[in-house]
Amino acid sequence: MSVEAPHRILPGRVVRLRGGALALRIERRPFLVGCALVVLLLAVAVIGVGTGDYPLSPAEVIETLLGGGDRSSSFIVETLRLPRVLCALLVGAALGLAGALFQSLTRNPLGSPEVVGFTWGSAAGAVLVITVIGANSGAAVSGGAVAGGLLSAVLVVGLAWRHGIQGYRLILVGIGIGLVMRAGTDYMLTRARFEDAITAAVWITGSLNGRSWEQVRPLALALVVLVPVALALGRTLRALELGDDAARALGAPVERGRLALIVIAVALTAVATAAAGPIAFVALAAPQLARRLTRASGPGLIPAMLMGALLLEASDCAAQRIWPAQQLPVGIVTGAIGGCYLAWLLASEWRGRRTA
Amino acid sequence: MQSSSRSVGLVLAIAALAVAIFLSLALGARSIPLSEVIGDLFHPDGSQNATIVHDLRLPRTLLGLGVGAALGLAGALMQALTRNPLADPGLLGINAGAATAVVVAVGLLGIGGLTGYVWFSFVGAGAAALVVYLLAAAGRGGATPVRLALAGTAVTAALLSFTQAITLLDRDAFDTWRFWWVGSLAGRDAETLSQVAPFLIVGALLALSLARPLNALALGDDAGRALGAHVNRTRALGGLAITLLCGAATAAAGPIAFIGLAIPHVARAIVGPDQRWVLAYSLVLAPLLLLVADVIGRLVVSPEELQVGVVTAFLGAPIFVLLVRRRRIAQL
Amino acid sequence: MTEGRPRLSGSELRLAYDDRVVVENLDVAIPDGSFTVVVGPNACGKSTLLRALARMLKPKHGAVVLDGADIRSQPAKDVARRLGLLPQSPTAPDAITVADLVARGRYPHQKLLRQWSPDDERAVSEALTATGTVELAERSVDELSGGQRQRVWLAMVLAQETPLLLLDEPTTFLDVAHQIEVLDLCADLRERHGRTLVAVLHDLNHACRYATHLIAMREGAIVAEGAPGEIVDAQLVEQVFGLACRVIPDPETGTPLVVPAARRVRVP
Numbered sequence: 001m002s003v004e005a006p007h008r009i010l011p012g013r014v015v016r017l018r019g020g021a022l023a024l025r026i027e028r029r030p031f032l033v034g035c036a037l038v039v040l041l042l043a044v045a046v047i048g049v050g051t052g053d054y055p056l057s058p059a060e061v062i063e064t065l066l067g068g069g070d071r072s073s074s075f076i077v078e079t080l081r082l083p084r085v086l087c088a089l090l091v092g093a094a095l096g097l098a099g100a101l102f103q104s105l106t107r108n109p110l111g112s113p114e115v116v117g118f119t120w121g122s123a124a125g126a127v128l129v130i131t132v133i134g135a136n137s138g139a140a141v142s143g144g145a146v147a148g149g150l151l152s153a154v155l156v157v158g159l160a161w162r163h164g165i166q167g168y169r170l171i172l173v174g175i176g177i178g179l180v181m182r183a184g185t186d187y188m189l190t191r192a193r194f195e196d197a198i199t200a201a202v203w204i205t206g207s208l209n210g211r212s213w214e215q216v217r218p219l220a221l222a223l224v225v226l227v228p229v230a231l232a233l234g235r236t237l238r239a240l241e242l243g244d245d246a247a248r249a250l251g252a253p254v255e256r257g258r259l260a261l262i263v264i265a266v267a268l269t270a271v272a273t274a275a276a277g278p279i280a281f282v283a284l285a286a287p288q289l290a291r292r293l294t295r296a297s298g299p300g301l302i303p304a305m306l307m308g309a310l311l312l313e314a315s316d317c318a319a320q321r322i323w324p325a326q327q328l329p330v331g332i333v334t335g336a337i338g339g340c341y342l343a344w345l346l347a348s349e350w351r352g353r354r355t356a
Numbered sequence: 357m358q359s360s361s362r363s364v365g366l367v368l369a370i371a372a373l374a375v376a377i378f379l380s381l382a383l384g385a386r387s388i389p390l391s392e393v394i395g396d397l398f399h400p401d402g403s404q405n406a407t408i409v410h411d412l413r414l415p416r417t418l419l420g421l422g423v424g425a426a427l428g429l430a431g432a433l434m435q436a437l438t439r440n441p442l443a444d445p446g447l448l449g450i451n452a453g454a455a456t457a458v459v460v461a462v463g464l465l466g467i468g469g470l471t472g473y474v475w476f477s478f479v480g481a482g483a484a485a486l487v488v489y490l491l492a493a494a495g496r497g498g499a500t501p502v503r504l505a506l507a508g509t510a511v512t513a514a515l516l517s518f519t520q521a522i523t524l525l526d527r528d529a530f531d532t533w534r535f536w537w538v539g540s541l542a543g544r545d546a547e548t549l550s551q552v553a554p555f556l557i558v559g560a561l562l563a564l565s566l567a568r569p570l571n572a573l574a575l576g577d578d579a580g581r582a583l584g585a586h587v588n589r590t591r592a593l594g595g596l597a598i599t600l601l602c603g604a605a606t607a608a609a610g611p612i613a614f615i616g617l618a619i620p621h622v623a624r625a626i627v628g629p630d631q632r633w634v635l636a637y638s639l640v641l642a643p644l645l646l647l648v649a650d651v652i653g654r655l656v657v658s659p660e661e662l663q664v665g666v667v668t669a670f671l672g673a674p675i676f677v678l679l680v681r682r683r684r685i686a687q688l
Numbered sequence: 689m690t691e692g693r694p695r696l697s698g699s700e701l702r703l704a705y706d707d708r709v710v711v712e713n714l715d716v717a718i719p720d721g722s723f724t725v726v727v728g729p730n731a732c733g734k735s736t737l738l739r740a741l742a743r744m745l746k747p748k749h750g751a752v753v754l755d756g757a758d759i760r761s762q763p764a765k766d767v768a769r770r771l772g773l774l775p776q777s778p779t780a781p782d783a784i785t786v787a788d789l790v791a792r793g794r795y796p797h798q799k800l801l802r803q804w805s806p807d808d809e810r811a812v813s814e815a816l817t818a819t820g821t822v823e824l825a826e827r828s829v830d831e832l833s834g835g836q837r838q839r840v841w842l843a844m845v846l847a848q849e850t851p852l853l854l855l856d857e858p859t860t861f862l863d864v865a866h867q868i869e870v871l872d873l874c875a876d877l878r879e880r881h882g883r884t885l886v887a888v889l890h891d892l893n894h895a896c897r898y899a900t901h902l903i904a905m906r907e908g909a910i911v912a913e914g915a916p917g918e919i920v921d922a923q924l925v926e927q928v929f930g931l932a933c934r935v936i937p938d939p940e941t942g943t944p945l946v947v948p949a950a951r952r953v954r955v956p
Contacts (some may be wrong), residue, residue, distance in 0.1 A: 007766035014804055021552040025791075025804035031882025106783070109506055159677050172680045179613045183669030186538035197534060198527070205520050214678065231798055237796045241784075242844075245744055250848065251796040281513045289504075297784035328521060335517025342510040347494045 030294040037290075037306040041089070044310060048085045048317045049077055053324075063105070079212075080257050087211040087275055088313040088330070090219045092282055094272040096290070096308020097230055097301055099283030101265040104237050104299040105258060106167040112284040113149075113269040116174045119278045120181035121152025122270075126277070127133060127185050127200040131192035141203055142274040149273055153266045157259075164255040206279030206331030208316050215275045222271040230264050230301060237261060237299050279331045282308050285338035311338060315317070362627050369640045376647040380417040381409055383651050385659045410629035417553070420650050420664070421643045423541070423557045423609045428642020429563045431616030432623065432634050433601075436570045437594045438504045444617035445602045451611035452515040453484020454603065458536055463522040463529030474551055474607045481603035487511055489595050491509040491673075536674035539610035539665020543648050552604040559600030560639070567632040573627060612665045614672040615642050625679060645672065675678055693756070694720050696741060696771070696852055699751035703736050703908075709738045709748075711908040717851075718901075718946070723878045724886045725895040728905035729929050734888045735856055737905070741771040742854045743885065754852075755799060767795035772850035776857055778841055780829040786840050787825040790815055793847035814847035818873060834861035842870065846877075853877065855887040867891070871898045892929075896920055896944045904928045911950065920944040 049065070050056040054076055056064070064077045095113075102111035113119050125148020126141050131204045135141070157165065160173040185204070189197050201206050239252035240261075248254050269283070289311070290303035315333035322328075382393045388405050396406040397414065429443070434443035445451050457480025461473040491507035523530040572585035580587055605612070623637035646664065649671050653662035696718040703711040710733040718724050726734040732941045739745040743754055752759045772793075780789060790795070793815070794808045794866045816822045819839045824832065829840060838861055845853065845935060855874070859867040875898055889895045895902060896916040903913045906928045912919045925933050925946055932949040939945075948954075 003521030015808070023802045023804045037697075107779075153492070160683065162681060169680055173677050175617070176676045176680070179669045180673045180721045182613065183538075183666040186534070187663065187666045188533045190538050193529070194531060198524070198530065201530065201534075202524060205524070215393040234794065235798065235800075235803070238792055241781040242792060243775065243779040243790075245739075245773070248744055248764070249742055249768065249771075249775065249845075250793065251763075251765035251772035253764060280517065284509065284513070295783075296780055297788050326525065328524065332521045332524070335513040335520070339510045339512070339517065343491055343507065343514065347491055 007052070008324075027296060030296045031298065033290075033294045034303055034306060037303065037310055039131070041306060041310050042311050044317060045085050045089065048088070048313055049081045050083060051187065051317055051320050052076070054056075064163030070193075073086065083213045083216045084208055084211045084316070085313060086216045087219065088208055088303035088316045089309040090216065090223055091208075091272045091276045091279065092286070092309035093305040094219075094223060094226075094268045094278065095282040095312070096286035096304040096306070097227065098265045098268040099308070100287040100299050100301050101237070101261055101268075102283070103287050104241060105261055105265070106171050106344070107241070108171060111167075111171070113265070114178055115264060116156045116170065117152035118149040118182060118266060118269050118273075119280075120178040120185065122146065122149030122273045122278050123204045124148045124181040124185045124188075125151070126203050127188045127192075129204065130200045131188050131196045134196070135294055136199065145203075146270045146274045148181070149270055149278075150266070153262075154179055157262060157344065159351075165258050202278050202329050204331075205329040206277035206334070207329035208276055209327050209329070210322065211275065219271055219275050220304035222267070226264055226271075228266055230261075230268070233261055233264065234301050235255065237301075241298070244275070277329075277331065279312065280335045281338040282311050282334050285334075285342050286311055288342060289338075298314060310328075358534040362633055363683075365626060366636060369637065369644065373647070374642045375419055376644050376651070377421070379651050380420065380647045381413050384408075384413065384654045385661075390466075411546075415549050416541050416544055416650075417647065419544050419552075419608055420541050420647045422553060423605040423612070424615060424646030425560060426556050426605040427612060427615040427641050427646070428562055428619040428623075428638035429635060430598045430601040430605070431642075432620040433563050433566070433570075433594050433598050434616070434622050434637040436574060436631055436634075437591060437598075439574070440504065443504070444607065444613075445609065446512075446596075446613060446617075448504065449484040449488045449511035449515065450481045450566075450599070450602045451606055452512040452519070453482070453487075454478070454606040455533070455537060455611060456480050456484075456515040457517050458682075459519045459522050459529050459533055462532045463526040470684045474548065477607035478552075478555070478603040482599045482604055483593060484511055484515065485599045485602070517609055536610045538611035539668075540661075540663035541609055542661055542663070544608060548608055552608045552668065553576030555600045555604040559597045559604065562593060562597040563601065564635055564639075565617050566590060566597065567635050570594070570631040574631065610665060612646070612668055613647060614668050614676070618672050618676045619645065621676070621679060689798075694718055694874075695755050696753070696886075698747075698750065698752045700728045700742060701737075701740060701752070702749035703733065703740050703745060703748050704748050705736075709908075710718070711740075713750075713938050714908070714910060716741075716903070716910065718884060718886055720884055721878065722884060722901040723874060723899055724901040724903060724929045725883075725899035726886065726888045727890075727895045727928070728911075732905045733908040735904050738773075738854055738856050738886065738888050742771065743767065743771070747888075765796045768848065768850070770850050771852045771854065772845045772848040774841055774845045774856060774858055776860075780837075780874055782830070785825070786821060786827055786829055786832070786843075787812070789829055790821075790843045790847050793844040796801055796848065799893075802813060811847045811849050813894070815843040817842040818846055820869070835863060835866040838862055839870065842873070851883055853883055853885045855885065857888050857890065858890065859891070866887050867894065874898065879934060890930075892920075892925070896946070897941055898936060916944055917942075920946070 014025050046061050099112050112124045112272045122145040126145040127143050129135050129144030156177050160170045181337045185270050207278050230250040239247040239250050286308035287304040290307040294303050316330045319328050319330050319333045366554035382388050396409040399411045400406040431444050454477040458473045461467040461476040486510050488507045492503040523533050529540040559581035569585040569590040572583040573580040577587050619638050619642040623634045626631035653664050653667040694717045698716045701714045728734045791812050819842050821839050874885050902916045904911045922935050932954045934947045935944050
């Protein structure tokens with residue numbers, strides 16, 4: 001492995017392996033931000049594992065994770081807390097990545113799974129299962145949600161398709177279908193029995209309560225497949241950002257690439273939703289926050305993923321610590337934290353620009 | 357399009373609106389013949405039909421008229437001011453502000469009944485709109501469309517999670533919230549109408565007076581300034597009008613989706629980008645859609661009712677999608 | 689390339705947007721190693737023709753042939769290593785830096801694992817140097833003036849390192865000095881690097897001075913083509929643009945110089 005000295009024109013270090021078969025340009029700031037995010041992520045995860053009815057100190061958590069610790073703490077960590085933390089990290093990463101893909105595809109900072117009607121579609125599916133069919137098991141509700149979300153996504157992409165997909169048309173059609181799904185959800189909520197309505201409302205908010213290895217395993221498996229594909233398509237995404245003409249002139253598969261990227265983003269959202277419900281705002285905020293920290297142009301898929309995982313795990317810790325007795329769904333905290341942070345960034349951005 | 361054909365179209369739209377008003381008075385769980393409706397309206401004789409028309413349907417219809425017009429105008433104003441065709445009361449945090457205030461009133465302060473929380477909703481909408489604008493305008497470049505939309509989304513997310521926290525902790529608040537949040541004109545009486553009417557009227561007049569500077573601003577801030585428009589003053593007055601209109605409409609009927617977003621698009625598709633005509637058409641077409649939706653909602657699941665917010669979404673979305681597919685959305 | 693056949697040509701082209709036919713039954717050949725300039729009045733179909741040559745637009749009839757095969761039947765990346773296009777009004781992503789934008793021109797040369805080779809580095813450096821944008825490399829594209837932005841986009845297309853280069857109105861938004869600079873650069877690319885260039889230009893005099901091969905279009909058809917000195921005269925300008933003029937030799941280069949007739953002559 002050889003590392004070249006920073007070049008004068010293009011920022012970053014070039015890393016080459018095996019005589020140039022593998023060659024990547026790595027920019028300094030995004031790289032450092034990524035490392036910092038990973039460190040924070042691990043720290044928050046340790047705190048998360050230690051949070052609950054029987055608090056464990058970070059030292060105890062690390063000891064237990066490394067194989068030490070007594071039987072009760074290893075039971076608490078491995079059976080109860082670790083799956084929940086892993087679930088938060090994986091769901092957050094999936095949402096962050098999906099958000100980055102949607103925002104880059106639609107060239108709109110407001111692009112998120114809601115753009116293709118997914119969020120409200122999955123809410124409608126879940127509420128239908130809970131209030132009309134009356135099923136209450138986690139699998140049935142997850143199934144309903146994923147079915148509803150996929151149905152809306154297929155509907156939106158199908159309706160927006162006309163000689164290919166155009167980001168702007170996709171957003172507008174998605175808003176239209178999303179509103180229909182929302183109206184249907186609201187209507188079912190008003191007609192439902194009160195208890196069912198509450199159950200549905202909690203589910204719509206998105207929650208990590210009681211998540212076990214049962215949710216973590218399929219989620220991890222799905223991400224192992226989807227994330228590499230998404231990263232491989234990242235290059236096409238960078239070309240697409242230049243506009244359809246320029247991308248086509250560069251030889252990028254415009255229509256095919258865009259459809260593949262949408263499918264990946266929808267799949268990521270679907271697996272995340274199946275595990276934890278439609279958690280608000282992570283997909284929207286994570287890419288924006290990551291982008292402002294790295295100050296890099298381009299989709300920034302990996303920082304967005306890390307930021308999504310950090311945001312969701314930190315929110316879950318906060319939810320458990322602030323209202324230990326209430327079991328409040330994490331979706332409430334992601335909205336509050338993400339919303340406030342984005343607002344603060346917007347308000348303070350101009351100061352940073354002026355000094356820069 | 358020629359000015360004369362635009363005028364003809366507007367007259368036709370007004371005629372359609374008049375028909376919708378009569379239908380709204382006559383139809384419902386109990387349908388009343390049109391001839392009787394007119395009699396009951398001007399000479400109530402104390403009969404049951406007369407009471408229904410005069411005490412229930414008249415205020416409801418007038419409220420629908422006001423709320424619809426307000427949402428249409430506010431949507432057109434927002435899209436012109438932010439130069440963002442996706443702007444609507446939901447996007448810029450106004451619905452969320454109103455919803456949060458209602459939930460606070462019901463959940464934390466124990467205020468029940470519509471007349472009690474109307475004022476909260478109003479204040480909440482205004483406060484949210486102000487916060488969104490200040491956040492967006494804090495930067496060096498001022499309140500650009502993207503910054504406005506981002507700030508609106510941020511504020512909405514924070515407020516909605518707050519709302520959800522309260523409603524999931526307080527069951528009464530949740531029960532009130534789920535019926536208010538869906539958006540409905542049912543059960544609104546003359547008192548509600550008289551409470552919000554002044555705000556609707558002032559807001560509408562303000563909105564209509566801004567048509568000319570908005571036309572100048574449509575060319576961009578610099579071109580607008582060069583044409584002698586006062587950019588900041590227009591933005592501030594526009595924001596005030598939007599707050600008055602949306603706050604009052606949302607307070608009275610809940611957050612009704614889609615009208616503020618779709619009607620200006622429909623208007624622009626018919627008359628082109630001239631804001632004077634867009635505002636005029638929005639003023640007529642929006643209540644038309646709302647009243648028709650309300651009447652349909654009364655009829656389809658009779659004797660139950662489908663809330664008007666649900667009907668507007670189901671009615672409007674297909675039209676909207678068709679519009680998006682068929683032509684390039686008329687640019688702002 | 690065999691038996692003198694040019695690398696890029698189109699035959700029996702019918703070009704249309706939806707149902708609106710812009711170009712009908714047009715044959716065109718781009719001489720290898722030429723600086724071909726397409727001129728004509730607004731809406732004559734010159735940009736449409738360029739888009740078809742760059743495979744942005746699928747002909748309703750006929751085919752564009754690159755290196756002996758239908759351009760649409762060849763793999764996109766393969767074509768993109770031989771044919772580059774500067775679109776008329778390209779959009780830069782938010783907050784992208786100049787260096788990063790230019791680097792994206794290397795897309796067709798990169799592979800999944802080999803995303804930044806020494807060739808990429810060299811091509812980007814050369815493109816930045818050739819367009820005089822080295823000192824802008826760290827700046828954000830958003831902050832640049834119109835002229836700087838155009839040069840940066842040109843750099844992106846140059847970084848693509850294609851022997852054939854199509855430019856859709858590359859001098860728009862530029863002041864006269866920068867227009868000349870860009871055209872000098874184009875001439876250089878042809879003379880020193882042997883590249884073939886096709887550009888749509890608005891300024892007839894620039895076209896006459898720089899083009900080695902001129903194509904004059906009107907209403908979707910080619911009215912005349914050839915070396916500017918041989919085909920441009922007052923009659924052609926009148927026929928193509930409907931403008932009365934005199935054509936005199938350019939005092940600098942001897943190429944045709946179109947001087948519009950005085951107003952009293954044109955408007956009696």
